[in-house]
Amino acid sequence: MAVRTGDQGQAAMNGLTEKVLTLDTMNQCVRRVEYAVRGPIVVRALELEQELRQGMKKPFTEVIRANIGDAQAMGQKPITFMRQVLALCVDPELLSSPHFPEDAKRRAKRILQACGGHSLGAYTISSGIPMIREDVARYIERRDGGIPSDPNNIFLSTGASDAIVTVLKLLVAGEGRTRTGVLIPIPQYPLYSATVAELDAVQVNYYLDEERAWALDVGELRRALHQARDRCRPRALCVINPGNPTGQVQTRECIEAVIRFAFEERLFLLADEVYQDNVYAEGSQFHSFKKVLTEMGPPYATQQELASFHSTSKGYMGECGFRGGYVEVVNLDPEVQKQMLKLMSVRLCPPVSGQALLDVVVSPPEPSDPSSAQFQAEKQAVLAELAAKAKLTEQVFNEAPGIRCNPVQGAMYSFPRMELPPRAVQRAQELGVAPDMFFCMRLLEETGICVVPGSGFGQREGTYHFRMTILPPMEKLRPLLEKLSQFHAKFTREYS
Amino acid sequence: MAVRTGDQGQAAMNGLTEKVLTLDTMNQCVRRVEYAVRGPIVVRALELEQELRQGMKKPFTEVIRANIGDAQAMGQKPITFMRQVLALCVDPELLSSPHFPEDAKRRAKRILQACGGHSLGAYTISSGIPMIREDVARYIERRDGGIPSDPNNIFLSTGASDAIVTVLKLLVAGEGRTRTGVLIPIPQYPLYSATVAELDAVQVNYYLDEERAWALDVGELRRALHQARDRCRPRALCVINPGNPTGQVQTRECIEAVIRFAFEERLFLLADEVYQDNVYAEGSQFHSFKKVLTEMGPPYATQQELASFHSTSKGYMGECGFRGGYVEVVNLDPEVQKQMLKLMSVRLCPPVSGQALLDVVVSPPEPSDPSSAQFQAEKQAVLAELAAKAKLTEQVFNEAPGIRCNPVQGAMYSFPRMELPPRAVQRAQELGVAPDMFFCMRLLEETGICVVPGSGFGQREGTYHFRMTILPPMEKLRPLLEKLSQFHAKFTREYS
Ligand SMILES: Cc1ncc(COP(=O)(O)O)c(C=O)c1O
Ligand SMILES: Cc1ncc(COP(=O)(O)O)c(C=O)c1O
Numbered sequence: 003m004a005v006r007t008g009d010q011g012q013a014a015m016n017g018l019t020e021k022v023l024t025l026d027t028m029n030q031c032v033r034r035v036e037y038a039v040r041g042p043i044v045v046r047a048l049e050l051e052q053e054l055r056q057g058m059k060k061p062f063t064e065v066i067r068a069n070i071g072d073a074q075a076m077g078q079k080p081i082t083f084m085r086q087v088l089a090l091c092v093d094p095e096l097l098s099s100p101h102f103p104e105d106a107k108r109r110a111k112r113i114l115q116a117c118g119g120h121s122l123g124a125y126t127i128s129s130g131i132p133m134i135r136e137d138v139a140r141y142i143e144r145r146d147g148g149i150p151s152d153p154n155n156i157f158l159s160t161g162a163s164d165a166i167v168t169v170l171k172l173l174v175a176g177e178g179r180t181r182t183g184v185l186i187p188i189p190q191y192p193l194y195s196a197t198v199a200e201l202d203a204v205q206v207n208y209y210l211d212e213e214r215a216w217a218l219d220v221g222e223l224r225r226a227l228h229q230a231r232d233r234c235r236p237r238a239l240c241v242i243n244p245g246n247p248t249g250q251v252q253t254r255e256c257i258e259a260v261i262r263f264a265f266e267e268r269l270f271l272l273a274d275e276v277y278q279d280n281v282y283a284e285g286s287q288f289h290s291f292k293k294v295l296t297e298m299g300p301p302y303a304t305q306q307e308l309a310s311f312h313s314t315s316k317g318y319m320g321e322c323g324f325r326g327g328y329v330e331v332v333n334l335d336p337e338v339q340k341q342m343l344k345l346m347s348v349r350l351c352p353p354v355s356g357q358a359l360l361d362v363v364v365s366p367p368e369p370s371d372p373s374s375a376q377f378q379a380e381k382q383a384v385l386a387e388l389a390a391k392a393k394l395t396e397q398v399f400n401e402a403p404g405i406r407c408n409p410v411q412g413a414m415y416s417f418p419r420m421e422l423p424p425r426a427v428q429r430a431q432e433l434g435v436a437p438d439m440f441f442c443m444r445l446l447e448e449t450g451i452c453v454v455p456g457s458g459f460g461q462r463e464g465t466y467h468f469r470m471t472i473l474p475p476m477e478k479l480r481p482l483l484e485k486l487s488q489f490h491a492k493f494t495r496e497y498s
Numbered sequence: 499m500a501v502r503t504g505d506q507g508q509a510a511m512n513g514l515t516e517k518v519l520t521l522d523t524m525n526q527c528v529r530r531v532e533y534a535v536r537g538p539i540v541v542r543a544l545e546l547e548q549e550l551r552q553g554m555k556k557p558f559t560e561v562i563r564a565n566i567g568d569a570q571a572m573g574q575k576p577i578t579f580m581r582q583v584l585a586l587c588v589d590p591e592l593l594s595s596p597h598f599p600e601d602a603k604r605r606a607k608r609i610l611q612a613c614g615g616h617s618l619g620a621y622t623i624s625s626g627i628p629m630i631r632e633d634v635a636r637y638i639e640r641r642d643g644g645i646p647s648d649p650n651n652i653f654l655s656t657g658a659s660d661a662i663v664t665v666l667k668l669l670v671a672g673e674g675r676t677r678t679g680v681l682i683p684i685p686q687y688p689l690y691s692a693t694v695a696e697l698d699a700v701q702v703n704y705y706l707d708e709e710r711a712w713a714l715d716v717g718e719l720r721r722a723l724h725q726a727r728d729r730c731r732p733r734a735l736c737v738i739n740p741g742n743p744t745g746q747v748q749t750r751e752c753i754e755a756v757i758r759f760a761f762e763e764r765l766f767l768l769a770d771e772v773y774q775d776n777v778y779a780e781g782s783q784f785h786s787f788k789k790v791l792t793e794m795g796p797p798y799a800t801q802q803e804l805a806s807f808h809s810t811s812k813g814y815m816g817e818c819g820f821r822g823g824y825v826e827v828v829n830l831d832p833e834v835q836k837q838m839l840k841l842m843s844v845r846l847c848p849p850v851s852g853q854a855l856l857d858v859v860v861s862p863p864e865p866s867d868p869s870s871a872q873f874q875a876e877k878q879a880v881l882a883e884l885a886a887k888a889k890l891t892e893q894v895f896n897e898a899p900g901i902r903c904n905p906v907q908g909a910m911y912s913f914p915r916m917e918l919p920p921r922a923v924q925r926a927q928e929l930g931v932a933p934d935m936f937f938c939m940r941l942l943e944e945t946g947i948c949v950v951p952g953s954g955f956g957q958r959e960g961t962y963h964f965r966m967t968i969l970p971p972m973e974k975l976r977p978l979l980e981k982l983s984q985f986h987a988k989f990t991r992e993y994s
Contacts, residue, residue, distance in 0.1 A: 021831045022733055022766045022803050028834055029670045037844050048623070072621045075614030089589035092851075093581045099597060118571030123817040125568045127544070160656055160821070163845045171696075174525045196844040200667075237518055270518045307518050321619040323850030325656070335517045338524055348533050348692040349659045353849040354819030355588075 035196045036458075043442055044069055047452040062450030066482060068470045069452045071246070071414045073320025073384075076473040081319050081380050083373045084362045087113070091122050091358050105371040113358050122354045128347035130158025130328070131354075134361045138328055141364035145278075146293040151330065157342065158328050158360065160352045162276045162313035165329035167197050169309045172342060173238050173270060174201045183234035185226060185269070187218070189417060189459035189467070191246045204234035209462060212419065215408045216250035220259045227267055239269040244277040244288070244412030247459045247469040249392070251286040251411040257294045265306050273310045276327075279317035282389035283411035292332055308332040314359050316414065318384040326356030326363070388414070391472040391479055398480065402487035404494055415469050417456065420490055422466045426497035438466040441493060449485050531692045534954020539938055540565055543948040558946030562978060564966045565948045567742070567910045569816025569880075572969040577815050577876050579869045580858045583609070587618050587854050601867040609854050618850045624843035626654025626824070627850075630857045634824055637860035641774075642789035647826065653838065654824050654856065656848045658772045658809035661825035663693050665805045668838060669734045669766060670697045679730035681722060681765070683714065685913060685955035685963070687742045700730035705958060708915065711904045712746035716755045723763055735765040740773040740784070740908030743955050743965040745888070747782040747907040753790045757798055767804045772823075775813035778885035779907035788828055804828040810855050812910065814880040822852030822859070884910070887968040887975055894976065898983035900990055911965050913952065916986055918962050922993035934962040937989060945981050 025033065044067075051065050067075065074080065083106060090096050090110030097107055116133040118124030129135065135153040142151035159165035174182045183204040186194040198205045208226035210216040218241065230236050241260060243252045252260075264271045273291035281288050292310055296303045314326030331339065366381075367374040392410035399407035399418045407418035422437050430440035438455035446452050456467025474482055521529065540563075547561045563571065570576065579602060586592050586606030593603055612629040614620030625631065631649040638647035655661035670678045679700040682690040694701045704722040706712040714737065726732050737756060739748045748756075760767045769787035777784050788806055792799045810822030827835065862877075863870040888906035895903035895914045903914035918933050926936035934951035942948050952963025970978055 021801075021829075021834075022764050023669060023834050024831050025833045025837070027671060027733075028668050028837060032668060032837060032841050035840060035844065037840055070621065072614060073619075074617040075620035077615055080617060080619050085589045089585045089592060092588055093585035096585060096592075096597070099595070101592070101595060117819070118568060119573055121570040121576060122819045123569075123576050123815075124571035125566065125811075125818045160849070161846060167845070172524050172528060173519060175523060193844060200841070200844070237523075268518050305517075315621075319619075322621045322846070323613070323618045325847075325849040333517075335520050337521045338517075338519050341521070341524060341529060344531060344533055345528050345696070348531065348689060348696070349663070350657060350818070351821075353656070353821040353852060355851045356849060 031200050031202045035199045037192050037196050041454075041458060043439070043446060043452060043454060046443065046446060050446070050450065060450065061448055065446075065450045065452055066474060066478065067452045068474060068482070069454045071316060071471055071473065072322050073316075073414070073473050074322065076471070077475050078320050078384060078473070079380075080321065081377060083367060083377045084319060084321065084359060086373075087362050088355060088358055092355070094120075103372045105367055105373050109362065113361055117354065122358065124354070126351045126354055126357065128349075128351050129156070129343055130352060130357050131361075134158065134357050134364075135328075137361050137365045138330075142290075142292070142330060146290055146296070149293055149296045151292075155331050155334070155339075156328055157331070157346060158326070158352045158357050160327065160356065161315060161322075161325040162274070162311040162327040162329075163193055164325075164352070165309075165311050165327055166193060166272065166274065168342065168345060169272060169329060169331075170197050170203070170238070171201060171345070172338065174203045176235055179233060179235075181234045182238065183230050183236035185223065185230075185236060185239040187240065187242060187245070187248075189247050189456065189461055190240075191242055191274070192458060194240055195460070204230070206230040206234070206236055207460065210245070210248055210250070212408065212462070212465075215411070216245060216248040216417075218252060218256055218260060220263050223260070223263055236267070237270055238272060239264050240272045240274065241291070242274040243291075244280055246277065246413050247415045247417040247454075249408065249410040249413050249415055249417060251281050251283065251288065254289045254294060257289055257291060258298060261291065261295050261298060261302055261306060265302055271306065271308045273308060275310050276313040276316050277413040278312065279385070280388065280414060281412040282385075282392045283409055286411040288412070292330065295332065305333055307334055309334075314356060314363050317363070318381045318388075319363060320384075321359055321363075324356040324359045325353050326360040327352075328360065387476060388472060391476060392416075394476075394479060395470070395472050395483060398483035398487065402490060405487060405490055410472060414471050414473060416472060417459070417467050417469050419456075419465055419467050421494070423494055423497040426493065429497065438468060441466070441490075442468055444493065445486065445489055449489055451482060451486055451489075453486075527696050527698045530695045532688065532695070532954075533692050534688050534950055537950075537954060539935070539942060539948060539950060542939065542942060546942070546946065556946065557944055561942075561946045561948060562970060562974065563948045564970060564978070565950045567812060567967055567969065568818050569812075569910070569969050570818065572967070573971050574816050574880060574969070575876075576817065577873060579863060579873045580815060580817065580855060582869075583858050584851060584854055588851070590616075599868045601863055601869050605858065609857055613850065618854065620850070622847045622850055622853065624845075624847050625652070625839055626848060626853050627857075630654065630853050630860075631824075633857050633861045634826075638786075638788070638826060642786055642792070645789055645792045647788075651827050651830070651835075652824055653827070653842060654822070654848045654853050656823070656852065657811060657818075657821040658770070658807040658823040658825075659689055660821075660848065661805075661807050661823055662689060662768065662770065664838065664841060665768060665825060665827075666693050666699070666734070667697060667841070668834065670699045672731055675729060675731075677730045678734065679726050679732035681719065681726075681732060681735040683736070683738060683741070683744075685743050685952065685957055686736075687738055687770070688954060690736055691956070700726070702726040702730065702732055703956065706741070706744055706746070708904065708958070708961075711907070712741060712744040712913075714748060714752055714756060716759050719756070719759055732763070733766055734768060735760050736768045736770065737787070738770040739787075740776055742773065742909050743911045743913040743950075745904065745906040745909050745911055745913060747777050747779065747784065750785045750790060753785055753787060754794060757787065757791050757794060757802060761798055761802045767802065769804060769806045771806050772809040772812050773909040774808065775881070776884065776910060777908040778881075778888045779905055782907040784908070788826065791828065801829055803830055805830075810852065810859050813859070814877045814884075815855075815859060816880075817855055817859075820852040820855045821849050822856040823848075824856065883972060884968060887972060888912075890972075890975060891966070891968050891979060894979035894983065898986060901983060901986055906968060910967050910969055912968060913955070913963050913965050915952075915961055915963050917990070919990055919993040922989065925993065934964060937962070937986075938964055940989060941982065941985055945985055947978060947982055947985075949982075
């Protein structure tokens with residue numbers, strides 16, 4: 003090998019160098035990662051926006067980005083109190099300004115008091131500011147009807163994404179047929195498949211039941227698990243509730259069944275609960291895995307390992323840009339917990355402004371506080387509008403022939419199924435793209451509507467979907483839904 | 499195996515469950531990670547602070563955290579203009595407040611204009627806001643005397659840490675003796691060893707020359723490389739300039755030699771330049787790898803692959819908590835660059851407040867702007883005080899018998915070498931800790947001074963060091979340095 007390297011050195015001197023880092027020599031796990039939410043459709047959407055700005059003629063005047071769960075990008079206003087507290091933390095000179103309500107000032111002072119040098123500019127300990135972790139624990143206790151939460155089990159993170167990757171990273175071990183298998187729902191939020199690929203773990207798909215409003219069926223979990231056992235060692239089960247992209251909210255019975263299954267099969271549970279505040283459908287209610295597991299009593303309550311994730315990006319605040327989030331771990335081996343903290347400390351700490359924001363999310367103004375009324379009004383207005391948009395989406399899509407949409411019980415997306423004519427499927431195959439990608443690309447080019455093909459999230463073979471957020475403002479949403487349905491009809495005629 | 503699993507399932511039902519995730523079953527690469535900057539010394543420092551608050555008697559009244567490069571935690575004030583712009587971005591209602599200078603408002607509006615929904619609360623594209631990347635490119639061009647920089651080669655990140663991990667991740671491939679080897683300096687900033695361990699790459703140490711003020715010697719690079727070739731495939735060379743923990747600033751000749759070496763040996767260069775604004779010593783000057791490489795002309799300028807990292811955490815602003823940073827890539831294979839963007843997009847985007855802060859760092863007020871004078875005055879005051887503290891540190895330590903300190907030419911740390919009496923070394927070995935860890939722990943317990951043992955950064959076998967930041971305020975620094983020197987003398991007496 004020394005000789006080969008010498009040759010390469012010689013080649014280099016002769017100006018014949020190949021790059022050190024190429025597609026062939028790079029990390030092949032990274033190369034295998036796929037990430038549709040920001041894939042070719044989105045790249046093309048950005049180009050189209052540029053072309054519109056340059057004055058090019060298009061059959062539409064604006065690109066509507068219904069591809070990503072980013073409320074403020076779609077015009078949702080931040081919650082006033084949150085931004086007031088943050089601005090005071092960023093520039094404490096404002097603490098003497100009459101512009102700000104007294105409770106915002108009190109909250110900002112309390113946060114700054116807990117920061118190194120009383121500044122958002124200092125690193126925090128790697129698990130996040132202790133006071134904020136205490137506030138998170140109290141939030142969880144209130145949410146779960148008094149079930150205790152220990153701040154030492156809470157780790158703040160750079161968005162939920164960061165925490166999810168960290169927990170998955172801990173779980174990856176083995177080689178060949180003993181590699182860690184991770185059960186993920188199909189359709190899924192593609193962070194999961196991407197991370198599993200990056201970590202060289204084995205993705206084990208379990209399918210949500212579209213016929214039963216995307217319910218999670220334990221029989222299907224069992225099938226997936228048993229089929230996976232001869233190619234990997236399944237050790238983790240990821241559940242997204244409320245679901246992205248599927249919008250279902252799991253029943254308590256379902257969650258109990260999943261916990262029993264995980265316990266019996268010795269699976270570490272990852273509960274992605276970033277949409278816990280986004281529940282709209284009548285009869286639907288959010289149940290946290292932590293609460294259900296605890297109420298099931300021993301051995302589940304005392305032994306089942308669980309990580310539950312939350313974020314500032316969703317809910318009613320939609321503060322994606324601040325990258326706030328946390329994970330609560332339950333029944334984690336204390337030695338592993340130390341390892342987790344060590345791992346996090348390599349990257350120093352999560353963004354402190356995101357930590358501060360999270361603090362306000364988990365401890366909103368008390369009813370007696372001056373900002374309470376406005377806070378609640380703003381929050382309820384956002385949630386009520388989201389609920390109305392969820393309903394409208396389901397309704398309009400279900401009126402369209404060839405489109406069928408499950409109720410959007412929660413989260414921020416519809417994931418309708420569409421029929422595509424065989425000739426369109428064939429044409430897509432000739433072009434080497436997934437049929438629903440072909441549809442979505444044509445949709446974008448002709449209407450400016452940007453949605454993500456179902457193939458980016460996974461779907462049963464031979465079915466076609468797209469994911470569309472319910473986030474566009476109400477006055478734009480109805481025309482959008484109708485335009486999309488009409489385009490589907492036209493597309494169907496064109497190819498039949 | 500199916501049977502074994504069944505047994506385990508049965509065991510579980512009988513309440514005999516072992517955890518799914520234990521030290522033995524977890525990711526063993528993560529388990530091997532070491533991270534001293536936040537290790538046992540820091541844990542103990544936190545405990546001591548708690549004990550002091552609870553009124554316990556100690557031989558000191560306050561813990562001084564000289565362990566981490568966190569300027570604001572040590573009392574440094576944020577740069578006024580930066581916080582003004584940020585506060586305006588966070589709470590745009592303030593744009594109508596007379597409290598803020600006109601140029602801060604202009605800057606905030608410009609940043610908001612470039613954000614989705616004109617809000618810091620929207621995700622940005624994964625490489626960061628294009629306008630800010632353009633500003634970064636212009637900053638680099640100014641810094642490098644006009645050498646062009648392409649915004650498409652700039653990726654914003656969650657602190658420099660995030661970008662460093664991303665680039666290393668791309669480079670990791672192979673198995674057994676073909677695994678990627680990464681050359682890192684010893685002593686090093688432990689992010690490098692930690693990331694190499696986590697990624698299961700091979701750490702290849704090259705030693706900085708303490709006798710020549712921690713110079714980087716190409717002969718030593720060659721030795722390290724050739725010795726490593728039979729256990730791995732060395733593909734990356736990390737350089738930290740100005741150095742952490744060693745404080746040296748590399749000469750232009752040295753950088754040229756390193757670039758030639760990297761080119762001849764086909765190594766991807768990672769230049770950690772987060773301390774580029776922290777150069778104090780007379781005769782020392784910062785030369786960026788990009789500039790030197792470009793000025794060397796072809797084939798270096800046209801072919802040598804390089805990633806250069808910068809951060810908002812250091813310099814004169816010390817805004818660690820905002821987690822702003824960027825990497826500029828040079829001569830990267832365009833296909834790999836696409837892969838890098840894909841990888842980053844899985845985590846959505848870096849914190850937007852950190853992006854906004856970075857924008858102000860790379861484009862400070864123009865001389866004609868109302869905030870310019872104050873900005874420059876604040877910046878120069880910080881840098882002048884750091885320079886004075888660098889000098890004082892070197893001087894006081896070198897007056898102490900048994901301590902020898904190289905000049906702190908740049909960065910934020912001294913890394914003095916100390917003699918430890920053989921009996922202390924023996925005692926440490928009996929206790930199973932590194933001798934300098936033993937010293938630092940005793941120092942902490944008896945004086946409240948928290949510094950990090952040299953063993954956390956790596957050092958030549960049989961030598962002992964500690965890293966101490968130069969960040970404590972001037973009035974505390976001299977007594978601190980003297981107290982530390984006296985403790986060393988007492989410790990030496992005690993064990994001889
Ligand atoms: C199900 C789910 N989990 C996690 C995330 C990550 O969000 P963030 O990293 O912004 O907290 C998202 C974002 O869309 C999501 O939909
Ligand atoms: C040499 C070096 N590189 C990178 C970093 C990472 O800094 P950050 O992630 O805060 O930008 C540090 C922090 O101390 C450092 O000293």
